[in-house]
Amino acid sequence: MCRWIAYQGETISLERYVTAPDHSLIEQSFRALESSSSINGDGFGLGWYADHEEPGLYREVRPAWSDENLHHLCRHIRSHLFFAHVRASTGTPTTRPNCHPFVYGRWMFMHNGQVGNWSLIRRQVEALIPDAYYGARIGTTDSEALFLAILGAGVEDDPIAATARTLAAVSEIVRASGTDEPLRFTAALSDGHALYAFRFSSDDQATSLYYRDSGDHVLIVSEPLDKDTAYWQQVPPHHAIVVRGGTRAELRPFPCGTPLAAE
Amino acid sequence: MCRWIAYQGETISLERYVTAPDHSLIEQSFRALESSSSINGDGFGLGWYADHEEPGLYREVRPAWSDENLHHLCRHIRSHLFFAHVRASTGTPTTRPNCHPFVYGRWMFMHNGQVGNWSLIRRQVEALIPDAYYGARIGTTDSEALFLAILGAGVEDDPIAATARTLAAVSEIVRASGTDEPLRFTAALSDGHALYAFRFSSDDQATSLYYRDSGDHVLIVSEPLDKDTAYWQQVPPHHAIVVRGGTRAELRPFPCGTPLAAE
Amino acid sequence: MCRWIAYQGETISLERYVTAPDHSLIEQSFRALESSSSINGDGFGLGWYADHEEPGLYREVRPAWSDENLHHLCRHIRSHLFFAHVRASTGTPTTRPNCHPFVYGRWMFMHNGQVGNWSLIRRQVEALIPDAYYGARIGTTDSEALFLAILGAGVEDDPIAATARTLAAVSEIVRASGTDEPLRFTAALSDGHALYAFRFSSDDQATSLYYRDSGDHVLIVSEPLDKDTAYWQQVPPHHAIVVRGGTRAELRPFPCGTPLAAE
């Protein structure tokens, strides 16, 4: 299980939520509280929107906690919309292309979760990726495959529907493969303007997701960055968060799981 | 264009041909003589057979010339059959899973060359890999895909025929894609007992391949390790080298290209 | 606090105690039981004696648990005398030259502990290293400085006395610097024939050290590799273990701390 944060709001230095002491994401790379695997030391990544339409990207295979570059970059890079992710591998190798976030043009994505029976159904999931996006598959993770499939499912027209369609298709592939393993998907997606986050699971144990709407910014996180529990709200399973205009989070149902629940 | 060496014969320390001064493989990582790209600094790898049926493997993303570990390992590891490879990427990322050699069970493979129009035909080539081997695809190179396709084409029964069948199929995919780019394939393959090397190209510019049969060992190389040209013999295009019993190299036609030439 | 193991005895594959499941050293890199810092993810290293007088060495900055090379090497390298170490940095950067073990000629050394007030007294400790050995200082850790100082204090004549003299001198430097921080030193040293391990601290909280003498081999470890507590014996503070002839561990007083206690 990985840990991640997504921020949209006033332009700030990344360090405030990524590398600062106390319970920043780096702190979580050492000691996640709401996760079954407490160490997130299998690489990390940063993606941020600033002067260009396409986001910047920094991914590295070393643990985040010992990377001197990360501290410098988080202190010097400023952004109004950024993702940060620390990785605990579920089996794929620790390489930069397997680290989150993933970017394609102006789109950026990161994920915490798993695709049940991945090694057996991988090729079927990859078949969901249209040819136009398949050349962008430079790693081997389930997460990157989901991202490219979402892009190909009409992300430009309707990001939420494209994500729902992809998860419905992958859920069906997982189920048809005869496994009991779930599809769990807690993810963030952005085009540099709106920020979308999703909490979905094909079973009843969706990985955790929280958000905090502070008026001048919204933070969406795998787990709260501090103990001020009054400020952090849990995203219910099968719900999405949409942030438009930078600072207001809207919680809405994300019913892609419904067909499965109806079975 | 990468550079590689394959050795079979008396058990020796790897350093003699991999890291020693003069024109060892490491020297070639700096300064290849018969190659269009003179620097092979995009990772490297070693594979060797010793006490186990499966080969050992050491792959790293840094240039071979500055890797202290490589010098130690080549001095201390002894083998009767080993591969070493320095990589010049043709576009895929510099990650360990993208470095040669590749291993699967007791099989080991490395490659110098290219698959024309790779980014467009990649999925078709990957479709040649049977499901049983697809889970072993942990990188994204054309070379790894060729290896897994060869394994799935009957390598256990007839390694040369399996390689020929795979190259014929891939040549056809490349050709059908409408490109002028060739399929070039100078590769080594072993199961720990016999050593096979191939020189094939769909055009008339096959990448270079030489061998030297010294009585107590055989070396097969991208380019000669020294200037004793009398000892190094060029492998003609569309030929293979087979080494069985450890020390005698047999040159034989490798006619997988024939159907293409006949067109 | 780091974790380490030293083995001397029958020639075995390194994997048995370094990478095998259950409570091998790799397992401890995730989850040390008797250590204040539970994650040892700041690099690791292997050193082993085999065919050459000088040991082989493999050091890497990534966590041991995700290094594919380490698994291959531990499976394929065999030795009668080897060290393995997983590192939790006390402040110096995560670089290969800062990883243990350290080697010089046929000597090899690794360390768990700390030198109190290190950043202030570093130059004084480095001044203990004779010129002949100073060129071998390729990193910046306190541990490497201690090793080179021990080499220069007469290790060829009497390794235990050279270590004791060095620790007495460093203890005095630490004390004179006016700090309350201790010198803690739990270390292993070998010339390829005998194996020495030391447990020393200038305060009463020496870091843990255990050994197991199995008749055909001796293991010396930061903490027991399994729960068979009957087989593991704790090394008392201010004691050393000496293994000669490969398989018999001798426990003896290591009184370098006495002068300090007498003050």
Add this chain to the structure above:
Amino acid sequence: MCRWIAYQGETISLERYVTAPDHSLIEQSFRALESSSSINGDGFGLGWYADHEEPGLYREVRPAWSDENLHHLCRHIRSHLFFAHVRASTGTPTTRPNCHPFVYGRWMFMHNGQVGNWSLIRRQVEALIPDAYYGARIGTTDSEALFLAILGAGVEDDPIAATARTLAAVSEIVRASGTDEPLRFTAALSDGHALYAFRFSSDDQATSLYYRDSGDHVLIVSEPLDKDTAYWQQVPPHHAIVVRGGTRAELRPFPCGTPLAAE
């Protein structure tokens, strides 16, 4: 021999001179024209001033040409004063702390050259570093030692005089050691306001240094970035360039070598 560039002027994206095609610094990492070692593949680094008094820093051990992060960072980071450096090691290990530039507080430094007889005189040069700065020595290069010695020689009062005093002292140490090897020093230094570059050698073969004053910015480089030779001016040996106010380069004598020449 390394290659570097220093820029001061209008705020620009770093990519224009660091990673863009044609003859940017990255291109030079492949193929330096005026250098004895044509490959600069032993690590690289970027340092830049922006919103903080202290510069940002990104250093990595892989070759610059294959580092995806570098391309992203150079595209997204903007600065009015930045350094970039590609390294060809003269013997010290390829670690991040051994890569240029070096930073301390608001000071930044990078170097191309060598200190003759370094392994023998290293401790004497390190003795020039005051205690207050010695804790900042996290690598083992001659270049970092020169930087810390310059800081300690009064850089705050007079950067040029501090550099001259340090070079005079080191030249004397080199000379007294009885070697014929020179001290060669082509370096850049900045406090975030002014930019200083130096060309010095104790022999008559100073490493190359050029500058281009374009009105709205100044570039100082190891070798010209393009073939417009009319625009690039060579810095004569024993001269310095000073850029104040951002855009005007002043060439002045740098007579630290005089005492040696007078002998």
